[in-house]
Amino acid sequence: MKIGITQLVCGSREPLETVLPKVRAAGYDCLEILLTDNGDFTMDSGPDDYRRMWELGEQHGVELVSICKSMSYPGSLASGKPEDAEQFNKTTKKMVECAAALGMDGVLVIPGGPSPDVRYDVAYERNLEGMRKLAPMAEEHRVVLAIEYVWNMMWLSPMEMRRFLDEVGSEYVGFYFDPGNMAIFSYPEQWVEIVGPHVKKVHFKDWSRKNRDWPPLLEGDVDWPRLMQAIRSVGYDGPVVSEVSGDWEQHARTAEAMRKIVKM
Numbered sequence: 001m002k003i004g005i006t007q008l009v010c011g012s013r014e015p016l017e018t019v020l021p022k023v024r025a026a027g028y029d030c031l032e033i034l035l036t037d038n039g040d041f042t043m044d045s046g047p048d049d050y051r052r053m054w055e056l057g058e059q060h061g062v063e064l065v066s067i068c069k070s071m072s073y074p075g076s077l078a079s080g081k082p083e084d085a086e087q088f089n090k091t092t093k094k095m096v097e098c099a100a101a102l103g104m105d106g107v108l109v110i111p112g113g114p115s116p117d118v119r120y121d122v123a124y125e126r127n128l129e130g131m132r133k134l135a136p137m138a139e140e141h142r143v144v145l146a147i148e149y150v151w152n153m154m155w156l157s158p159m160e161m162r163r164f165l166d167e168v169g170s171e172y173v174g175f176y177f178d179p180g181n182m183a184i185f186s187y188p189e190q191w192v193e194i195v196g197p198h199v200k201k202v203h204f205k206d207w208s209r210k211n212r213d214w215p216p217l218l219e220g221d222v223d224w225p226r227l228m229q230a231i232r233s234v235g236y237d238g239p240v241v242s243e244v245s246g247d248w249e250q251h252a253r254t255a256e257a258m259r260k261i262v263k264m
Helices: 016-025 047-060 082-102 120-141 158-168 188-198 224-233 248-262
Strands: 003-006 030-036 063-070 106-109 144-148 173-177 199-204 240-242
Touching: 003 063, 003 248, 016 030, 016 047, 016 248, 030 082, 047 063, 047 082, 063 082, 082 106, 082 120, 106 173, 106 199, 120 144, 120 158, 120 173, 144 199, 158 173, 158 188, 173 188, 188 199, 188 224, 199 248, 224 248, 240 248
Parallel strands: 003 030, 003 240, 030 063, 063 106, 106 144, 144 173, 173 199, 199 240
Antiparallel strands: none
8 A cells, every 4th residue: 555645734835846855755655635725726726737736746756646625615515505515516526627637536525514503414415415416527537525524523423424425326425534533432443344345545543542632653542453454354455645743754753654554
């Protein structure tokens, strides 16, 4: 498995031309890039920008493997507001457009969750309807829309996540698994085993139940040998992407830990 890092933890939105050599020097093979309000990839980006990003990756020997968004207004399928759904659809389509141009096979999406004004079952159905509508676009471009659980009160169990993805019914709508987001209340390896082949992308974070924080990899409560066994058992062999915060010295230590983990 290739090891990577998400641009989310690579400092204060440095441009790719300065981030990529640091990624390579820290020992990573690949990078998850960001869709932002202003940066290398924005809603105004087009083919020339995609070509430049691809060339920068080639120049520095770092593969660009996925996209997530970090925007002031990402949108939502769950809120019930047409403008929120429109924004979510626009940003998702933009990520897919870029991913297809760069040869990536997946993007991270967070459709939204319940709120004091939106009941859980209503949010679930809105997300289901919205993701079904987006699935043909993802299938056309052969880019997976990988949903991540992010402590937003939506998809609180692996059985529910599997049910949701079964109901969407597309191999191009899947699960972006991050063990550090599950270990607070469950066993991450069981999520992989239950969600199964719907696992399409993988982040790496650890979690300390005692301290209630994300410690360095291998210093928390994630059972990495069992987790790697589960990941392999469902057929996943794509990149694993660090979402561990820190400076570049810490990122280099994280890369070393990741190489140990993928050999387990």
